[in-house]
Amino acid sequence: MLRHLSVITTAILLLSSFLTLAEGKKPKEPDKFPPSPLELTTPDPLLPSLRDKQPLTQGERQKLEVALDELNQEAAAKLQAGDKLAAYEIWNRELRLRRFLGALAEVQALSRVGAIAWNQNDRQELQYITQRLQAIQKQAQPKKTDTQKSIAQKGVDLELLRSLGEAYQKVRLPKLAVEVYEQVLAVVRQQNPAALVETLKTIGEMNLSWFDYPKAAITYEELLGLATSKGDRLNELAYLKQLAYIYEQAKQPQQAIIVQNKLAEIYVNENNLTEIPELKLAIASDYESLAKENPSLLQEAFKNYQEAYTTAWQLQQYVGAGEALQKLITLYRSQGQIDDALQASQILVETEKRAVNFYGMMQAYDQIGKLHLERKEYPQALTAFQKGLELAQQIKHEEAYFTGQIEKLSKTNF
Template sequence: MLQRLIAIATVATLFSSSLTLAESKDPNQADKFPPSPLEITTPDPLVPRSPKDKQPLTLEEQQRLEIALDELNQQAAAKLQAGDQVTAFEIWNRELRLRHFLGSIAEVQALSRVGEIAWNQNNPQEVQYITQRLQVIQKQALPAKKSAQKGVDLELLRSLGVAYQKVRSPKPALEVYNQVLATVRQQQDAVAEVETLNTIGGLHLSWFDYPQAASTYEQLLAFATSRGDRLNEVAYLKQLADIYDKTEQPQQAINVQNKLAQIYLSENNFTAIPELKFAIASNYESLAKKNPTLLQDAFENYQEAYTTAWQLQQYVRAGEALQKLIALYRSQGQIDEALQASQILVEIEEQAVNYYGLMEAYDKIGQLYLERKEYPQALTAFQKGLELAQQLKHQETYFTQQIQKLSKTNF
């Protein structure tokens, strides 16, 4: 993940630098940074008028032009397939210039398509041209005043949002989607509001902006809860739990995980409870490092994870919960409780036919008996562990050494 973040940051910096230089008004830079090929206004044989002519094309002219532009797209794709990227993008740039005559939405959709190709072909200059053109269209599409929502073209804004995502420009994409959100809220379009919030949340997540993602999914959660939408309520709670885990916010994670547990229990959906209780216990264990009084909550939730998993015959999860309990008991000096849990762990690993786990359980028992200086019991546990180690051809030397040490002890 770190490498991906570095790569994204590097590319974003390069694009940002390119945009800054390209927008320079210094005439001395004109030759070094030529104008975008998408802004060229030279008349084209495919269009019987100047781009400055504001008179729209007739329906027949539009149909002819659309067919011709589709052919240009195919020609460009063939050139790229043949390995001639330069010519391919020259053709695509011509197509994109002329798409303007078919309306903003058609142009943005074409920019989106070619922009994704440019990104995948690692062509930052072309991505820059397309991003600049999208920004021009965005500026023209947004109303001068925030209150003028009625004049907003939602279809165009959504197309812009998709296009920005294709060229990996999250900031302008979010600007566009926030404009969409403000508009659909004013229109009281609940379905569109949820759809837009989901898009915004996913965009924040894709760029690892977890705080903003959490804020968005909290809004979605409140929306689903208020409408009794249990299916989406569960989905948003899961998403929030994952975000809070990734951002190491154990208390926030516990809050949403407990809500999930309540929902599962109310619906008699016990299958997911062991994993959920295990996660809650783990978060309490993290909090207990600063507040030891919360360690009891970790104990209780690990115990619930173990007992529920055992009842559901989820032996692997039951074993994992018991291992956590054993470690906690041992850290608190509760050796008797740790031994009892270890004996149960042996039964669970036998049920799960997990010989590696069984071997490790005998090792834990041996170590616990050593702490109590009950050497005969420790020796028995290590001998059972050795038998399994020999079958598995794993850790034989370790168990042999433990047995040799005990054999020299006068007990």
């Protein structure tokens, strides 16, 4: 019994000792960035003695600007020589001192160094720069205690906000960049309508560059509305084209069709038919996509492919006409309309001939041969493959294929 108690006591003492050791040993902290070198407050010999935090005189500012430009050049030379660590030490010193020249000068410098850090894939430096940009942005925001009147009196530093937006783009933070430009947009709507279009363009381009098609569409629809209301036909066309692209990329065929039809209407009214075939092809393709859910829309696809072909033929755009015909033939075949497919294929041969496209003619004859085979019209199929072989021999391509098709048919009793 005593021995049993002794074992228990020993176990308790060992457990107590282990727990004491565990408490004394702090858990290992996860890896994190060290304190930002941009926040160091060590006195710098480039700064004059600032009694009572007095601002720099004009002469002191100019002297400091020259010295900081030299630091930038020195850092760039270090990086060029392969001494990355020394380069960033110098740049960080420059950035610390830039804040004494004002927020705008500092943001512009942060943007410049941030672009370099991104190209060098330096995550740590990007973290420091991002933190500092966010701190400046926070300082630039109106305080919750400010009234609308006091905010209006103080004004908003639009140049600083724009520079912040550009800096966020340089360090590849699109959401923060758009957030800043939306603040700019809110101000220019009220105070500077002349800058509205350019601000919207900037936001639209940013959303496009980061593939945010829904937001890009909203912005370009507003730009389109502004251009239309002013009768600005040139920009109206540009925004419609951009919207057509956006809706195609966003897989919104219904919206794309609306925009493309507006474009087509403008081109027809201006008698500029050269753009019509490509537009009609795009519209037909979108209707074909919508027809998967609503088969009644297939007729619109047929109609627009036909319009694409006929307009291209009239304009002697035979390559475009051939493309439209091929799309039309594929659609006919998918619907079991073999007669229509054969008729369109014969027209395709003539179209490719006018385009001087021997390869296209060869493929058209191959297609005709296969369509006749589907209907067990062997003599017609043989004729088509023979014509295909003649073209294949001319361009020295797929001769064996056509020879094989002809040999198979020659063995068929028809």
